[in-house]
Amino acid sequence: MADVVVIGVGNRMMGDDAVGPIVIDRLAGRLPETVSLIESVGDATHLLDSWRDARLTVVVDAVVSGGVPGSIHRIDGKEGFPSSWRSASTHLIGVVEAIDLGGAVDMMPDELVVYGIEIDKVEPGVVLAREIDAAADKVVEMIAAELAVVRSP
């Protein structure tokens, strides 16, 4: 298990919901080799397995909280999540639920950071809206900067 994992949550066939996996694509080759990049549809149990042994986990997911599409939220897992947050990942037990469940069964990483990219709605499609595409680029830069300074403990 890698020390640091970055998980992009979403479905590539569901329009803006693909933003998590697309961030993962764009991060390839940009991070230290010790960081593993994982794509997930957001199934809570897959998330738990992906991050349980990691020291630091960064999750990127689309969210629908009524904000401006393309706006970026960065949330430290220790601070908890706004109640308006609903992970928009397609129809599985999602990221927020995975965090609650992971807490209950002690399957959380030491540190968790979640990037939420605000989207308008989830509907089938294979192209990101322009503002979501731009937000994906920004998040890639933010994660690359954040993880460039990560050193082994």
Add this chain to the structure above:
Amino acid sequence: MTNAREISVEYLARVEGEGSMRVKVVDDKIEHVEFSIFEPPRFFEAFMRGRPHTEAPDITARICGICPVAYQMSSVHAMEDAFGVTVGGSLRELRRLLYCGEWIESHALHIYLLHAPDFLGYESGIHMAADHREVVEQGLRLKKVGNSIVGLVGGREIHPINVRVAGFYRTPTKRELETLVPELEWARDAAAETIRFVGGFTFPDVDQDFEFVSLSHPDEYPFNEGRIVSSKGLDLPISEFNEFFVEQHVDRSNALHSQIRERGAYHVGPLARYALNFEKLTPFAQEMAVEAGLGPVVTNPFKSIVVRAVEVLYAVEESLRIIDSYESPPEPYVEYTAFESEGHGATEAPRGLLYHRYRIHGDGRIADAQIVPPTAQNQLTIESDLRVVLEQHLDLPDDELSWVLEQSIRNYDPCISCATHFLDLTVERG
């Protein structure tokens, strides 16, 4: 004075959007029951038109995050039917193994995290974990056994990428498969324990005269192959699906409802497979089913959770059998040539029969596609169950009534069940 009760359960508009339940009761008479689900995967059918037929497994796998293997399997079988390809021997066995993995992970998730909380009085699996941590941990570990199979044979746990028309891109060695054995042996005991655990729940007393529909194969509990049979006498090759089953409008709803032509509702999924294939289960799975109080046919939809647990045990034992007798195939796939044709495929997704049909151009591109998922086929049956459950529980206050109605919907593990934590309940009284 009229006393009207309306219960409507709307799901947050997400991907599939329209999943909802509406119930209206006036003077203790049921006026309206409607259960709607997302539109069948029309987007995917349209998206595939004009694309190479070889892309169908990967594209359709993305329709559902929890049963990608089912979509891959129905699509590859349809293509192989179109081009007259037969996939046998170890390749066929590997497909069964992959499907076992998907049943284990999907059923374990549903039993432990989605449905058991209904029976034990918890709002969700997360709430249940606070009091029953070891139960939830067992469910997670069992699910992981399924994930590991899908990861090894399918190439990736979620959206497996190793499946192709006529076989696989790469086949595992026996040694690789054997790494799964220790956890599968644990899972055999855990699955038996699961049957005892869920068999001890209290079940609402509902008995329905379902027409069960599933695949049936002469030698095996069905995954990939067989004829489509029903408990009321249907027996047809997969290629005749559209001659016997149809999506029609019903008066109360705008949505199309799957029906048997000139007959009406039918039931696909674990209860149907079990009723039509009981004798094909392993002896241990049959024995455990009997110990849990099940007969060879189960007509109480609330007991589907027990039948799912029996199917988990079957899938674990079948996995062990396949790994034990496995020999690497000489080639990972069968050579074939595409030509203008039409093909049909139906396999048993965890939730029931999943039918695909494709027409292919002479150059191998897809001319048109049809996908009929299990939840769409169960829609009318779910409504019929809601009516019965409602009649029996009219004396309950709205919140408890709503609980048992939602529990009733989850008997079918509908694709929307995962989204139920977004339920937004409105109750109106006249």
